[in-house]
Amino acid sequence: MAVLDDGTLAAFADGELDATTMRLVADLVARDPAAQEKLRLLHTSTGLLRAAFADPAFQQVPPGLAARVERAVSPGRIGGRRRFVGAVATALAAGVVGFVGGVTVDRGPVRLHPGFSDRLLNEVAGYHVAYAQVATPLDEVPARKTAQIEAWFGGLLHRPFRVPTLAGAGLVFRGARLLVVDGRPVTQLLYSYPGQPGRPLGLCISAGTPRSEALRTVRREGVNLALWGRGGYTFVLVGWVGTNTLTTLAGDLRPQLSTL
Amino acid sequence: METAFGRQLAALLPRLSRFALVLTRSRQEADDLTQAACERALGRIGQWQPDTRLDSWMFRIMQTIWLNDIRARKVREAHADQLAPAAEATDAAERALQARLMLDKVAAAALRLPEEQRIVLLLVCIEGFTYREAAEIAGIPIGTVMSRLARARLSLMAMIGEAGGGSAGNVIQMESKWQS
DSSP states (O other): OEESOHHHHHHHHTTOBOHHHHHHHHHHHHTOHHHHHHHHHHHHHHHHHHHHHTSGGGGOOOTTHHHHHHHHTSTTOTTHHHHHHHHHHHHHHHHHHHOOOSOOOOOOOOOOOTTHHHHHHHHHHHHHHHHHTSSSOTTOEEGGGHHHHHHHHHHHHTSOOOOOOOGGGTOEEEEEEEEEETTEEEEEEEEEOTTOTTSOEEEEEEEOOOSOEEEEEEEETTEEEEEEEETTEEEEEEESSOHHHHHHHHHHHHHHTTTO | OHHHHHHHHHHHHHHHHHHHHHHHSOHHHHHHHHHHHHHHHHHTGGGOOTTSOHHHHHHHHHHHHHHHOHHHHHHHHHHHHHHHHHHHHTHHHHHHTTTTTHHHHHHHHHHHSOHHHHHHIIIIIITOOOHHHHHHHHTSOHHHHHHHHHHHHHHHHHHTTOOOOOOOSOOOEEOOOBOO
């Protein structure tokens, strides 16, 4: 027997409970503001952790190790494994003396895999459709925390950041969340038309684009998307609106995003 | 088969390096642990079944090496204890660069969590293993994964300044079941 404690809430947040228990917990959470807040924290923590540890600095492979691993198992390289052992033993001996405790990370240039834009479009469309099916997205930071969102996204995008307005087009800023594509954080701002909270419009921004891209519109997963690249950033608009509307909205956003 | 194994293992190295860094909290030791895990795997290549997940196997090997290294570990913990105040001392600088360093702060907070919490946090939240897979890799019951994971995430959010609420109001008796 177990209680609806923090562990159960975490399992619920991670979709680790069976369907019956999920429904039972969902009913209880809906009536419990404290549990709702904890769920929000649990969801947010996952997004933050994935973004934080997606930094290439945390995935630096010891110099030469990949080559040594491949050499060690290559046919005709008898003795390769023995040389590998020697290298490890030396490194281990050095490590005992070299421990300094603090973790220093070196941030090299961002490396995006080929075809990033297409994968970004696919992932954004997939996330958008999936999230729209959740009545109250638990990992969304609400619009009332705009200052925190701007500080958070400014850190991710390495520039001062202000949430752009689409009020002129009748859209209300609703909140923000974080996606991860190819291990890179993708910020997402959400807007919606009054009375249509379940059909949000998303503005995604990802840092690290090496070249400019002209605006293009595509349709994926039943939603329309507009993508363009400028100044080292890729922008994507996604929603259940026509491609002409997306193009117009992109035009409204460009001047506001010029600080990036 | 060995060539394919080598390619797969080489592709896995960035993730292994990250796991090692979360375990050791030291770049130097992480490099050493990554290399030691590779050596262990290469020495036991015949034990790996090609139709099973290499990443789970490698994470388990790395975890085992780390846990078995008791004597050196005590030295590490002594050093870590001494270093904790220094980490706190950097908070002022972090605040000054709050926007830029938000994710650094998250990572730093995660690395300050107890080791048993860091392990499940990385396996589930960052690597995306299921609770059952994480339990097998870490060699602990699934219920322990669940409780450590919740504690780690709520502690992390409190450490980075997100308010942690009290206990949930509802306390129910039920049989927790995991998806199989």
